[in-house]
Amino acid sequence: MVRTGRRPGQSTTRTVITAAAAQRFTAVGYDATSLRQVAADAGVDPALVRRFFGSKEQLFTAVASALIDPERALAAVVDGPAEQAGERLSRYFLSLLGDVSHPGHLLGLVRSAVTSEHAARLLREFLADGLLRDIAASLASKRPGLGAALAASQLVGLAVARYAVQLPPLTAASTEELVSTVAPVLQYYLTGHAISLKETS
């Protein structure tokens, strides 16, 4: 993260623009979102959005980066006991998604990627060239790339099934219940090892 040369206040303006963009992408999808609308929502000049972010592509990637926070996601995998990586990653991701009744904008990111090939490509590049590559590089696994991608697929599926389709057993389950059930799966994908379960009654 290069932060050189920014004046005080720029960081706040960027945050306001990123939040407005996340809101737009969530509400109408990638293709129907324009920099002009985002600027109006954020109460700034369109030229400012263009100066800060360049293009809609770069704005989308900035939103993805702000929502997923690759550094924190990677830290969830690598910081701490290796045998609890799946638990930390599932807990981090569920915290990003938020309450079932008030999901965060991460679901909007998934929605954009599912409906726009353009947004799908941007998300793919963002994940494959960044977070998933870094996670794979940290793994002692026979197939680290496949493992990281399958872990991502489980988390995306949880987002769709719990927050968009709202399957009742998933909306009824507590965060802790989901973490304890999904963590062994992420752990298996991340390490490639068979794992045993904590016996619960």
Place this chain on the structure above:
Amino acid sequence: MVRTGRRPGQSTTRTVITAAAAQRFTAVGYDATSLRQVAADAGVDPALVRRFFGSKEQLFTAVASALIDPERALAAVVDGPAEQAGERLSRYFLSLLGDVSHPGHLLGLVRSAVTSEHAARLLREFLADGLLRDIAASLASKRPGLGAALAASQLVGLAVARYAVQLPPLTAASTEELVSTVAPVLQYYLTGHAISLKETS
């Protein structure tokens, strides 16, 4: 399946209409699809679509039923050795999704559900009151409802990550490689038992 009272040819017409509807839902999503368009695509009178399917809601559910085929999906779980249920289910689902370069309409169903709350509710009712309930009823598990829903979430996530976002390790992996990696996860969700792996070199 009540098939009484239909004349020869009706079954073919239903199939043509269902295929046209699947195509529309995939291309433009649930909300932007109309019975009139579907009728035009199928080359039939709109009144015929209404007579066969009633409403857009019922047409959507008919498409979901045709694409997922709940009886075959349930059979994949229950017919055969219990310890291979995860393998059979992952293989069945991947066969529905098709080639990465030519995905079937199942992805369109996911797309509709992710973008339309109405379609999401229909898919939820279709899955929760039918297939997932039946799968849960067949499971000897402590949390059969949660297990069936989490298995569904993994399959939905695979559809989104491999076919929509197209994460490279997932598009590069063969069906057999995906089946062998995902099957233990489905097995774990379906049974609640620890993930065991076939040791491969």
